[in-house]
Each structure stands twice: as structure tokens, then as C-alpha cells.
Amino acid sequence: MPHMSHRRQLIRTCLISIVAVVFVFGLSYAGLRWLARSAFPDDTTDVSAYPSTLKEWSATGLVSHFPPHIPPHAKNIKFSARPKILQGGAHIQIRMQLSDDEIGVIEAQLKEAAIYAYDGNNHHMDSNMISPPPTFQTLNDPETAFASPARYKLYVLSAKDKGAWNHGETSGAAVSTTNHEVIYWAESW
Numbered sequence: 748m749p750h751m752s753h754r755r756q757l758i759r760t761c762l763i764s765i766v767a768v769v770f771v772f773g774l775s776y777a778g779l780r781w782l783a784r785s786a787f788p789d790d791t792t793d794v795s796a797y798p799s800t801l802k803e804w805s806a807t808g809l810v811s812h813f814p815p816h817i818p819p820h821a822k823n824i825k826f827s828a829r830p831k832i833l834q835g836g837a838h839i840q841i842r843m844q845l846s847d848d849e850i851g852v853i854e855a856q857l858k859e860a861a862i863y864a865y866d867g868n869n870h871h872m873d874s875n876m877i878s879p880p881p882t883f884q885t886l887n888d889p890e891t892a893f894a895s896p897a898r899y900k901l902y903v904l905s906a907k908d909k910g911a912w913n914h915g916e917t918s919g920a921a922v923s924t925t926n927h928e929v930i931y932w933a934e935s936w
Contacts, residue, residue: 796826801813813839817841838932839933850929862904864901867899881901899930918934
């Protein structure tokens with residue numbers, strides 16, 4: 748009988764070890780999920796967050812061309828912002844429809860201030876471009892976020908290369924006279 752007692756003790760020890768390992772892994776998994784959710788916030792798309800987000804970005808100098816507030820008569824407003832986390836990129840964008848006259852005034856100001864301008868259908872980096880094209884988070888189709896919208900003229904207002912465009916900053920605005928829209932952007936990666 749001493750042999751059976753030893754075998755039961757071995758089985759009991761193995762079961763306790765397995766339960767302990769499963770518990771530790773489960774606890775670790777739950778902790779990592781919680782950390783991922785709390786440490787890495789999602790993109791903000793709530794338009795009411797625009798004023799406070801714009802204020803947070805003001806110290807970067809990249810949003811001086813953004814409107815200080817959203818005009819009350821603006822339509823189809825889309826907003827997107829992501830804070831910089833670790834080495835991940837940050838962005839802020841606001842897209843809105845305005846009257847023809849307002850779009851004309853904005854485009855005239857952008858033409859004066861731009862260091863580079865190009866048509867939206869030219870979304871591939873070429874030797875004449877001074878920065879990579881922005882990622883348009885405020886477009887309706889996530890599949891086209893990396894493609895500059897064809898109906899827009901993009902005005903780059905600042906571009907800083909911090910290492911072969913592996914890290915950098917860019918800001919500007921895209922204007923569509925066809926859609927009566929403007930998209931203000933600033934990115935830092």
C-alpha cells in the first residue's frame with residue numbers, strides 16, 4: 748500500500764501544479780489585457796473633444812493653422828485624434844464641409860502659407876515631395892486612409908524629417924472645392 752499513497756501524492760502534486768500554472772497564466776493574460784486597454788488609448792472621434800485636444804496639441808506648433816473652434820454652420824464634421832504612445836505615431840484631424848466662399852478663403856490662405864502643394868491623386872512618395880502624405884483618418888472608408896483623396900489639393904505647411912522619415916512631423920490641410928470640404932491634419936511619428 749505505500750506504493751499507492753506515493754502515487755496519489757504525485758498525482759495530487761501534478762494537479763496542484765497544473766492548476767497553479769493555469770491560474771498564473773490566466774492572471775497574467777487578464778493583467779496584460781487591462782494594461783493594453785488602459786495604457787494605449789483608442790483614437791478619439793468625438794467632435795466635442797476637439798477644443799481640448801487642440802489645446803493639448805498647441806505646444807507642438809503643428810496645429811496653428813487649425814480653426815480655434817468649429818464653425819457653427821459647418822456640416823459633416825469628422826474628427827480623429829490619437830496621442831503619441833511609446834514610438835507610435837500621433838495625429839489630429841478635423842474634416843468639415845463649409846460654404847464655397849469659406850473654402851475659397853481657406854484655400855487662398857493655404858496657398859500663401861504652403862511649403863509644398865500637390866494633387867490628392869499623387870499619393871505616392873516621389874523625389875519632389877518633401878514629406879510622406881498624411882494618413883487620412885477622417886475619411887469614410889478606412890481602406891482609403893493611406894491614399895490621398897483624388898478630389899483634394901493638399902497643402903503641406905510644415906514637414907520635419909527626424910531620420911529618413913522613420914520619425915518626423917507634418918502638418919497641413921487638404922481642400923476639395925468639389926465637395927466643399929477641408930481636412931486639417933497634423934501628424935507626429
